[in-house]
Amino acid sequence: xxxxxxxxxxxxxxxxxxxxxxxxxxxxxxxxxxxxxxxxxxxxxxxxxxxxxxxxxxxxxxxxxxxxxxxxxxxxxxxxxxxxxxxxxxxxxxxxxxxxxxxxxxxxxxxxxxxxxxxxxxxxxxxxxxxxxxxxxxxxxxxxxxxxxxxxxxxxxxxxxxxxxxxxxxxxxxxxxxxxxxxxxxxxxxxxxxxxxxxxxxxxxxxxxxxxxxxxxxxxxxxxxxxxxxxxxxxxxxxxxxxxxxxxxxxxxxxxxxxxxxxxxxxxxxxxxxxxxxxxxxxxxxx
Amino acid sequence: xxxxxxxxxxxxxxxxxxxxxxxxxxxxxxxxxxxxxxxxxxxxxxxxxxxxxxxxxxxxxxxxxxxxxxxxxxxxxxxxxxxxxxxxxxxxxxxxxxxxxxxxxxxxxxxxxxxxxxxxxxxxxxxxxxxxxxxxxxxxxxxxxxxxxxxxxxxxxxxxxxxxxxxxxxxxxxxxxxxxxxxxxxxxxxxxxxxxxxxxxxxxxxxxxxxxxxxxxxxxxxxxxxxxxxxxxxxxxxxxxxxxxxxxxx
Numbered sequence: 001x002x003x004x005x006x007x008x009x010x011x012x013x014x015x016x017x018x019x020x021x022x023x024x025x026x027x028x029x030x031x032x033x034x035x036x037x038x039x040x041x042x043x044x045x046x047x048x049x050x051x052x053x054x055x056x057x058x059x060x061x062x063x064x065x066x067x068x069x070x071x072x073x074x075x076x077x078x079x080x081x082x083x084x085x086x087x088x089x090x091x092x093x094x095x096x097x098x099x100x101x102x103x104x105x106x107x108x109x110x111x112x113x114x115x116x117x118x119x120x121x122x123x124x125x126x127x128x129x130x131x132x133x134x135x136x137x138x139x140x141x142x143x144x145x146x147x148x149x150x151x152x153x154x155x156x157x158x159x160x161x162x163x164x165x166x167x168x169x170x171x172x173x174x175x176x177x178x179x180x181x182x183x184x185x186x187x188x189x190x191x192x193x194x195x196x197x198x199x200x201x202x203x204x205x206x207x208x209x210x211x212x213x214x215x216x217x218x219x220x221x222x223x224x225x226x227x228x229x230x231x232x233x234x235x236x237x238x239x240x241x242x243x244x245x246x247x248x249x250x251x252x253x254x255x256x257x258x259x260x261x262x263x264x265x266x267x268x269x270x271x272x273x274x275x276x277x278x279x280x281x282x283x284x285x286x287x
Numbered sequence: 288x289x290x291x292x293x294x295x296x297x298x299x300x301x302x303x304x305x306x307x308x309x310x311x312x313x314x315x316x317x318x319x320x321x322x323x324x325x326x327x328x329x330x331x332x333x334x335x336x337x338x339x340x341x342x343x344x345x346x347x348x349x350x351x352x353x354x355x356x357x358x359x360x361x362x363x364x365x366x367x368x369x370x371x372x373x374x375x376x377x378x379x380x381x382x383x384x385x386x387x388x389x390x391x392x393x394x395x396x397x398x399x400x401x402x403x404x405x406x407x408x409x410x411x412x413x414x415x416x417x418x419x420x421x422x423x424x425x426x427x428x429x430x431x432x433x434x435x436x437x438x439x440x441x442x443x444x445x446x447x448x449x450x451x452x453x454x455x456x457x458x459x460x461x462x463x464x465x466x467x468x469x470x471x472x473x474x475x476x477x478x479x480x481x482x483x484x485x486x487x488x489x490x491x492x493x494x495x496x497x498x499x500x501x502x503x504x505x506x507x508x509x510x511x512x513x514x515x516x517x518x519x520x521x522x523x524x525x526x527x528x529x530x531x532x533x534x535x536x537x
Contacts, residue, residue: 072408073406074406084404085403097393119413121417124416124442145453
């Protein structure tokens with residue numbers, strides 16, 4: 001059962017060298033408050049497993065990442081993630097590049113304690129060339145079809161962000177897409193849930209099929225209002241969806257080392273409360 | 288009414304889905320999204336289209352508009368399962384494409400340390416090996432049409448042939464639409480072939496904007512003009528804010 005924890009306690013329980021899965025998709029419902037805490041931490045040498053967005057970018061910018069496992073890294077409304085690009089172009093991070101569907105099959109395999117799952121996705125493409133460890137598997141039935149054996153994407157820890165969670169760690173998503181967060185929770189040895197709003201057990205209203213993450217898979221839960229910012233989070237307070245203006249500010253700053261130093265100093269040098277307060281000030285100043 | 292180049296492109300994209308029946312028309316890029324919805328509103332009413340997100344809309348909606356009434360749910364996980372299922376024809380973009388239809392959206396240069404890191408392969412490997420795929424390229428040039436792509440994200444005909452008939456049995460590259468012309472792969476070895484040039488474009492101009500020998504057979508016809516009803520739907524219903532001109536100049 002998920003215990004209530006602070007952001008610092010959660011990140012304090014992680015270790016350098018770990019494989020960390022991050023839920024959400026691109027620049028959508030990312031556990032950004034936890035990512036910002038990892039950014040501030042002393043952790044290094046991490047393997048990040050993610051449908052990548054600014055989570056991957058921020059951690060690359062901080063030099064936390066040894067390897068990225070992802071089918072893409074994007075800010076959605078801005079196609080390319082500047083920090084990830086820079087890290088790749090410097091040769092600063094290793095990359096396991098999978099097709100989106102392959103990646104899901106890897107999560108499914110890990111979530112169900114299978115060594116691999118077969119799929120056609122990847123056959124004939126350079127995914128097979130740039131991941132020389134990937135193997136194929138032949139159907140034992142009459143068809144004898146050869147398929148990609150996607151290895152389980154098992155991870156030490158998963159970080160996911162829910163719109164609402166209860167104090168036991170049950171998590172509910174609002175909005176139209178659960179992404180793969182339940183699979184991340186099941187594929188990891190430990191899963192930590194951050195949430196925009198925390199309620200008491202029994203107070204998670206809404207359709208039961210939106211109860212995505214179960215406490216049986218959750219180690220710790222923390223309330224982080226605005227914790228999905230600046231990604232598209234259905235219950236971002238007072239605003240629908242992504243904070244596009246702030247994301248533009250992030251991307252423009254990330255593309256230039258001097259501007260990034262100013263951005264990092266202003267927004268990322270303090271704790272999460274300081275971040276939220278500074279974003280609020282930035283908004284009131286009309287940027 | 289006389290059509291702009293962007294409107295010719297929207298209709299040429301729409302034509303890619305002709306005859307597809309009741310499948311998902313998945314599209315990336317403004318003109319191809321408009322094309323999918325235009326096809327649904329006119330000659331291919333069985334098509335399913337989305338709001339650009341997780342919702343299958345009950346009707347084809349204007350570009351960027353809220354979904355309105357919904358007829359189905361297609362979050363990313365279901366979309367990825369649908370790729371495996373196959374009832375889907377996707378029109379993707381490509382940063383590079385070669386004569387066999389291999390495409391790259393991953394990285395320019397050496398993959399190990401690219402000169403320019405792009406998106407990553409995204410769903411291109413699965414799309415091309417599992418269901419019909421077309422491409423929309425808003426700015427054809429020798430930078431995009433290249434002899435050999437740096438990273439094979441989307442699988443072309445030569446790669447599919449190497450896999451053999453069983454593994455490649457769902458591989459089906461349909462068309463490439465650019466701002467200049469329409470292509471298919473209707474040659475014995477699956478090389479790209481010029482199907483039509485857009486009104487006002489010369490065949491030589493298309494060849495000059497191609498980094499490999501395009502197959503040209505006989506007199507190449509012009510891409511068809513939109514009907515008055517298609518122009519009305521594009522201008523008044525699907526894209527009243529004229530976002531198509533951000534992708535292809537009038």
